[in-house]
Amino acid sequence: MSRAYQNYIAGKWCDAESGQSSENRNPADHDDLIGTFPKSDQREVNRAVASAKAAFKEWRLVPAPKRGDILKTVGDVMTARKEEIAKVMTREMGKVLKETRGDTQEGIDTAYYAASEGRRLFGHTAPSELPNKMNISFRMPIGVAGVITPWNFPMAIPTWKIFPALVCGNTVVFKPASDTPATATTLVEILLEAGLPPGCINIVHGSGSAVGTPITQHPDVDVISFTGSSDVGKTLYSNAARQLKRVSLELGGKNGMIVMDDGDLNLALEGALWGAFGTTGQRCTATSRVILHEKIHDKFVEMLVERARKLKVGNGLDESMEMGPCVNEGQRGVVEEYVQIGKNEGAKLVAGGCRCAGSQYDKGTFYCPTIFTNVTPNMRLAQEEIFGPVLSVIKVRDFDEAIKVLNGTIYGLSSSIYTNDVTSAFRAMRDIECGITYINGPTIGAEAHMPFGGFKQTGNGHREGGWEVYEFYTETKTVYVDFSGRLQKAQIDT
Ligand code: NAP
Numbered sequence: 001m002s003r004a005y006q007n008y009i010a011g012k013w014c015d016a017e018s019g020q021s022s023e024n025r026n027p028a029d030h031d032d033l034i035g036t037f038p039k040s041d042q043r044e045v046n047r048a049v050a051s052a053k054a055a056f057k058e059w060r061l062v063p064a065p066k067r068g069d070i071l072k073t074v075g076d077v078m079t080a081r082k083e084e085i086a087k088v089m090t091r092e093m094g095k096v097l098k099e100t101r102g103d104t105q106e107g108i109d110t111a112y113y114a115a116s117e118g119r120r121l122f123g124h125t126a127p128s129e130l131p132n133k134m135n136i137s138f139r140m141p142i143g144v145a146g147v148i149t150p151w152n153f154p155m156a157i158p159t160w161k162i163f164p165a166l167v168c169g170n171t172v173v174f175k176p177a178s179d180t181p182a183t184a185t186t187l188v189e190i191l192l193e194a195g196l197p198p199g200c201i202n203i204v205h206g207s208g209s210a211v212g213t214p215i216t217q218h219p220d221v222d223v224i225s226f227t228g229s230s231d232v233g234k235t236l237y238s239n240a241a242r243q244l245k246r247v248s249l250e251l252g253g254k255n256g257m258i259v260m261d262d263g264d265l266n267l268a269l270e271g272a273l274w275g276a277f278g279t280t281g282q283r284c285t286a287t288s289r290v291i292l293h294e295k296i297h298d299k300f301v302e303m304l305v306e307r308a309r310k311l312k313v314g315n316g317l318d319e320s321m322e323m324g325p326c327v328n329e330g331q332r333g334v335v336e337e338y339v340q341i342g343k344n345e346g347a348k349l350v351a352g353g354c355r356c357a358g359s360q361y362d363k364g365t366f367y368c369p370t371i372f373t374n375v376t377p378n379m380r381l382a383q384e385e386i387f388g389p390v391l392s393v394i395k396v397r398d399f400d401e402a403i404k405v406l407n408g409t410i411y412g413l414s415s416s417i418y419t420n421d422v423t424s425a426f427r428a429m430r431d432i433e434c435g436i437t438y439i440n441g442p443t444i445g446a447e448a449h450m451p452f453g454g455f456k457q458t459g460n461g462h463r464e465g466g467w468e469v470y471e472f473y474t475e476t477k478t479v480y481v482d483f484s485g486r487l488q489k490a491q492i493d494t
């Protein structure tokens, strides 16, 4: 079943003026056409931004708890449509149903959290240094938010951005990834069904250059939230800087998991498999390096390889599958390139390293779970984000070396350590240079009400999730109320 999807601009579903559209196909079965999507450009962006700007005039004045109530309904509608959303998501980007259900649940959790935040959005009151005077700070919406998202969490990531933007009183122009326009469309339908006034949300489908760039350069887009690759993030950031826009960037990662000799190896094994091969390794928080204490190295590698080889790879709509395909041919090409790089660098391939064999794989972009050992910290394999089912194993002598290796990349998103030693656990919490650290858990598993984001080149210091993102989407207004009835001069009338 295929559908002709549309943009939603200024309260109406519409095609692109170009009259052109592109196809969205299932990466597990290229015969399965999910739908066609408009190839939009600057013209649609201009109309969407004008719509969001006009809607902002009224939306900013709706009491925040009332805005939150709409998000509560969004959570309810999403809950009712959870299974349908999960199926569309698996069809369009490939990860297995268990995971697309989780992705949708994260959206639901984010909606309910957003609803509650409508009743907080706290400001401060502080004493004045002068008599008969009161100081207050409170939070105000910024205006039009441009939201640009990747395909790997097609529901969760847009909700992390759009829900807080709306609760804070901003209006939104949303450009989803070209690989996942169907899930994004469902999200817009749900927002409208829940009673969001038209104009507050606008979705424009199309490529990064034709739609994403005009959004970031539009003078009436006041704030931009982007999740995606480091290359695009850097270009976008410098474009936006020319207009001094506020920008949140969530970019790449090269996440490491340390397993110490005192760690629970069976627990670490489950974590490593889930962290490295969940979502076919296409998570910004994927475990792409395991850093093993030399005493357990050989044993752990043996356990890991045995289980990785047995992982069931196939169409994610089949409930028995554990790993789906790469999202598209381009992404599988990147994986193949890095496998070759790893071999050339002298790493030892101990599992996978090839496309899946068998006629059931012919119509999809499948790749086998792949493991390299004998990886040294400075190899490209250990430094660069791959975004596929490729795990590098690095051997270390002790805790200090493990932390040094873990920290030795330009990224700093997620990390984990398996240890039963309290001292090692607390030192890791303090010394790992990452926005997220798991103790005795894999590098994946963020919860909606906690801040999410990375150090170093993973981003530009902002956080999504939890309470912090509500600061990103608001301006602080400071108000001084002088009820003394006379001119009081701060710093002078002391
Ligand atoms: P991407 O190519 O950078 O695309 C991300 C989004 O930006 C897509 O909507 C894309 O549109 C759009 N885009 C492309 N070029 C643009 C431009 N010049 N101006 C504005 N927008 C543009 O990334 P991806 O391949 O979809 O996703 C994988 C990357 O995302 C990985 O590097 C991963 O680490 C990162 N990621 C990070 C996090 C995190 O929270 N840190 C989470 C998930 C993913 P098209 O789809 O039309 O090209």
Ligand code: MG
Binding pocket: none
């Ligand atoms: Mg892309």
